[in-house]
Amino acid sequence: MRPLTEKRVDWGQVRVLAGNGIRLQLRSGRRLPGPRRLSGFHWTVILYGILGFSMAMSLVFRTTQFLYSVMTLGYAMAMIGFSTAADFAWTILYPDEEEIILHRPVSSRTYWLHKTGVLGFSILVLTASLCLPSALLGLLLDGAPPSYPAVYFFAALMAGSAAALAIIALYSAFFSWLKRERFLNALTWFQILLTFSLILFLQMLPDAADAGWPHAEKSGWLLVFPPAWFAGLIQVLSGQGGRMDGMLAAAAVLSLVLLCAVTAGKFSSEYISRLSGPDASGASGRAGKSRISPAAAGWMRLFASDPESGAGYALAAGMLRRDRLARASAHVLFGVPLIFLLLDVLRDRISDPFAASGGAQDLGIRMHLFFSCFAVFYVLKGLAFSRDWQAAWIFSAAPMQGAGRFYRGVKTAVWLNVVIPYYLLCALLLCTRMPWLSGIRHALSLLALGCVGFSLSSFLLRDFPFSLKQMPGDRSLRIRYLLCSIPFYMLCTGFQKWTYGDSRAWLAGIGVLVLVSAAAEELSVRKFPRLIKGG
């Protein structure tokens, strides 16, 4: 027996649902009412536009028309795939909709079509913001026909749709196999994996543009690289295609048709019954260890010995283990700089930053530093979101002496469970490519700078940890923090520039950073009650 699978499509309802979905999308991530605040979606569109323009500019004078199309489309596909993956749980599985929609007379297929419509709107807008600059700049390519922008944009729309549908097909398969709670856990890990893959891809793109690729143009291996299929389509549609382009274009069309059939087939008719899932009671989770480790207990005695700090520590440590939002936030934040470092270690691009040749100016060292700054600066801010946000009433109800002390416990947990292991890993990786003393000294510098960033970031906190409900677009909205990390990054590069050449200056610099960090920490503990809403 397969209940809730009425296949009728009510187009009137599809229009109403999709219109509402788009309206929600445009208002996503906006907590407070007000016309002047930009939503997460708007931020994504702006940032994608900037990134698309930068990517097109960096390639347009370096490659042929075909490779330009391959690379920019590859980039757009990766970004749209990532966006779909990041917002899948919201666009496709908006959790509250179980209770808003499921009891209303909406058939499974109608509901699925509305979701597809909303997704189509996202793809259209994101593709436009990512690919319009590439389409227009494409006119500067050698021998590009006047029709290139229009043809390119059409192919980009197809490529973006294919990327989004591929993610949906993959997730739909997971969703069919796994129970909902397990599925959502798997989703978190998949998104982390996808983020790292995207970074790898973006890191390797410039290398590919510089070497090897021009010679490999139109060779058989392109058939396994989806962006090349759509680049082939551009060649065919702009009247410049050969036999290979024809094959690539056929692969593009075929892949899109296949993905449409897979996603709109059986799954769409069972969508609502899957959504209401076998474990709709909400029962989930495993019992886990909640003991404080001896190392943590020692640290707590030193820095967070009062009961409120203890409560903050226990809560944060537990949530970092069990709350998928907290876990994903921390892993992605620190995973990104680690991937950068790992890549540069593998490509042997890191030199001793303490050497006279000035290795501190290496691109690898700088990128790692930038993302470390971002991670340390925003890890606490990211911890404001939780699945259990409703439990945050306790922060207002409990007779707390000082929110600062509570937060000190939270910070201790983050420091011990995430930050320290991260810097240890960095030290290990650095020591493989430079003298071990330099590796440790550089890792120590990063740690000291991290301490300062961590303390300073406390002044940005406005909410108790795990107290906010994650809304659609919240993740996208956090991308803008990248821009805010720049002043702190400049401070870090200044520190390297002024102290790495002289051991005594470096030692004194570390001392100053530790003192600044301690002072900022103390000040933030006192300021917390005024900074935090309801604190």
Next chain:
Amino acid sequence: MISIRGVTKSFGPVKALDRLALEIPAGQIFGYLGPNGAGKTTTVKILSGMIPPDSGTAEIAGFDIVRQSLEVKKRIGVVPESGALYECLTPAEYWEFTGRLYHLDQKTIARRGQEFAELFGLKDRMEERINGFSKGMKQRVVIASALLHDPDVLFLDEPLNGLDANAVLTVKELIRSLAKKGKTVFYCSHILEVVEKLCDRVVILDSGTVAADGSPASLKRMTRRASLEAVFSQLTQDPDAGDAARVLAERLAGEKMKK
């Protein structure tokens, strides 16, 4: 109006409903009580087509809840326990959205929306986003959205959550009036005083089975108790729970004295 025959539902090893059988006629205000985890919300979810039963059948207004779920859903209104709604919307937008899902025309939605706004004191806040509302105000929006399409059967799962005394009076009066017009009200709650005063018939559910079924007066007579609360307690509570609670309270008071 509602006919439930041998409905069973399990979540893993937990049997939420065990061969549940009930007949609820039109125009009845049906109180559905039970301790936490007794299966009340599961019953509502099954009857409103949100989850399927493992076995058994149920009909609403003559339509099978599984095979004709869309027909059933057209005739019911649901106020879920969570009170979930799209908080980015205004009440006017939310009602327009839900109304159009039931194919109500624009004029009807606007007229009924205006009436509900006046009834629930939302008239001046129709263009404000719901995310700025208090819990009680949100609940008013949810209740109105469940009634907008004039359903024959109303499922109310803790509908008075967060409402102030005036709003509670309004909702209770609304329920009585709807029942008089022949609407069936399936009312789940833990507020026993309200159920006692409001409902024509009460079923007490315990571990997924019916522990008692009758009018509040007949249940009190049968169990020789003075109130529905006492009946409920007798039928569903661990007999030692009262003593255990007293011992714990004394221990807590003792510890406070020592401090």
